[in-house]
Amino acid sequence: MQDTRTAGLTQQEVAARVAAGQVNTLPPRSGRTVAQIVRDNVFTRINAILAVLLVIVLATGSWINAAFGLLIIANSAIGIIQELRAKRTLDALAVVGEAQPLVRRAEGTRRLPRDEVVLDDLIELAPGDQVVVDGEVLEADYLEVDESLLTGEADPEPKQAGDPVMSGSFAVAGSGLYRATKVGADAYAAQLAAEASRFTLVHSELQSGINRILRFITWLLIPVGLATIVVQLTLTDMPWRRAVLAMAGALVPMVPEGLVLITSMAFALG
Incomplete structure (x- = not known):
C-alpha cells in the first residue's frame, strides 16, 4: 500500500473530491452587479x-x-x-495571486493552476512560493513563512511539522510540504477578500x-x-x-x- 500522507492523492481520490465540490474555486469578489x-x-x-x-x-x-x-x-x-x-x-482585490503551486500526487509532482487544487492535496514549498490554501505542515526543512500580508507581522514565522499555514503567506526560506485542509471559500485569504469586498x-x-x-x-x-x-x-x-x-x-x-x-x-x- 502506498502512503498517501507523503505520496499524494490518486486520480480517483482527486475525482471524488472534485465531485464533492472540495476544489479551490474562489467565490465572486463582489455582490453588486x-x-x-x-x-x-x-x-x-x-x-x-x-x-x-x-x-x-x-x-x-x-x-x-x-x-x-x-x-x-x-x-x-x-x-x-x-x-x-x-x-x-x-x-x-486578491490576497492570493495566480501562482501555480507545486502539487505532489500519486502519479507525480507538477505545477497546477490554483483552482485545480483539491482538499488533502500535498503542496511543496520553496523560497518565493505562495501558500494558496490553508494547510498543515507535514515536512519542514528550516521553513520560514512571511505572513505580513495577513497579520502585519514583518518577521518571518518558522514552521515545523504540525504547524498551520494560511493562504496568502509566502515561503521566504527553507523548504517544506503541507497538506491542504481548507480550500475555496473556506480558506483564510478567501474569507479576508470576501469580507473586504462585501457591499455595505x-x-x-x-x-x-x-x-x-x-x-x-x-x-x-x-x-x-x-x-x-x-x-x-x-x-x-x-x-x-x-x-x-x-x-x-x-x-x-x-x-x-x-x-x-x-x-x-x-x-x-x-
Missing part, C-alpha cells in the same frame, strides 16, 4: 421628484424650462461612475439629513403645487400652459437639487 448599481443610482428620491416636475414641464412644450432635468443625469452619472470604480477595485451602506449624518429633507419636501410639493395652479387658473385667468409653468417655477426651487449634487460630488472626490 452593474445593473444593480445603475438601478440604485437612477431610481432615487431626488431623481423621482425632478422626473415628475420634468414631465409636467415637458407637457407644456417648453424645453428651455426643462433644463433642470439635466440634474437627473448628473446625479445618476456621478453615483454610477464612483460605484463602478469601487466595483472594479474590489473585483481586482455606510451611515452618513449628511445623507440622513438630506433624505429627511427630501421626504418632507415630497409631501409638501403636492399641496403647494395644487394650490399654486388653482390660484393661477382661477384668479389670474392664465392659460393652462403658463399656469403649469408657473407652478413648476414655484416648485423646482423648493427641491434642494444643488445640495444633493454638491454632496454627491464631495463623496465622489472623497
